[in-house]
Amino acid sequence: MMTLEAGATEHQTQMAKHAPHSTPAAVINSSNSNTPEKTIEAELVWKGISSSFMLPFEQWKDDLPWYKRWSASVNLGYPLVETPATLPANATTGPSNQNLTASLSLKYSIIGNWFVSATAYHYFDSELQQPWNPDFTYVFGYSDWRPYTFSLLYSNYGGNRFNPSSEVKHTEFSQGTWSLGWKFPITKPFVDWLSFTDEGAIGCQVDYNYTPEYFDLESVEYKTQHQTFSLGCKYSIVGNWYANATVFYYLDSSQKQPWNPDFTYGFGYFDWHPGTVTVQYNNYSGNRWNSADRGPETGRFKDGSISVSYSFKF
Template identity: 85%
Template structure:
């Protein structure tokens, strides 16, 4: 789901949900463009690339002693998600993956920074119309791994956005770990002269992330059964227009086109106002439905602008 220093992280599932929740580069207002230019003059591009790569997956035990105490490493956000349409989808009862939820929801997300950029997070959902909650619409989701907002760094995440249940029915698990997605990513900025060609504002900045995504087990609609080894590569970019206003998009390549389900997108997109600081409000529109490069190929009631949703969230620290 930037300039040399303006990353926060892209924040993945079986294609639709993966696009929705995977870490994505976000412009960071912590460092000004003047500071970035100064750093660039002191370090060559190759120096910055090596610095980002070599620092990835750092796990410093010294930092564990000097860092913020564990009980102060918690952050959270509350979210209200409003779909532009509310149309229940029809899939077999045993499906634990499917289209994006089309239901008014409220959610609470909690994140714990273990050490450095290693973290674990979880989200609990409330569906205002319980009759519209499908088998693949989760009661909770969870993500863990490593993600650094800095440019040229790698990330490694596991995310599970399937039909997880707090109180599953008999012979149904709380979660199917094998149906989560592993994502290996690399962040990089769009630098001069390319950013000058793409930007239409003085403050414009862009950053991208390339991901390899692997899901051990996925639901296949044509065969109505579960299959193995769903693989994609995705490229997501985010453009900061001015301040905290942005647009973003992600494109997907499927190693096996037959693995692509009607709800799996060729691309996703969004726009809105994002502020990573605690105590702030974020407003976004996102479309993770079955968007197709050729609109004639999209599934019924998917891939349209109205199949997206609007969300309002408030972030805070404990």
């Protein structure tokens, strides 16, 4: 996991395991075969929308006890290049960290699909840790992997510190990002045109992202109301192998910083089951449609990183 630009969220770009699940054909075609496909899909859309943000209190009696609601993962992140960036000392957001890291993530499922999670980091080369490279990050909100559901997340990947100096806080809550999203699958016949395997499936998510306060490099000060729209899709190629990408639209192009991408991408092997290993390549650097617009040391394939993680439950 790495520090991201303002306006990006963990479920969109940082970890493929938070990307929208591709929807199996069995889910779309699970209704009566005599029912018109348009009617079936309309029912699935309404079911997804109407079930979003539910608080199933009745499940608490029959559901898992609180101590079994925890899940976790350990991660090793290896950057393809290690290049320290130079930004003003007061910056708490900046380029993706280019430092070998180890991290531990904990997630607690509160009720239904409401959750809170946090990640702690260890930097193998402490001298490369920048002010915006966090000691810890945190996310909370609602996210359901099922198609046609809404999500609402708050995420903070800024320069959070366990032991801050007198001029730095543990965390700047206003510099986190709120994201309202909606998941949907790519259905037939479009998925057949886009997939090159029989098992291929594509799930997408559109998000509105709002960051109350962000660091502006040109003015060297903090500004307000950073806003983007994003569209991310995950293509399940075969088995647990996948590729994903997210594109961003900035409502105010002047808010885009050198490390803010036009798009991000990744690929690898991901298994959501506990006790499994995931291997990924991800690139969250300042990728640009026009390579001439890239910031220094950003937007190249080698500016991405490889991560290996192991997930488990208590």
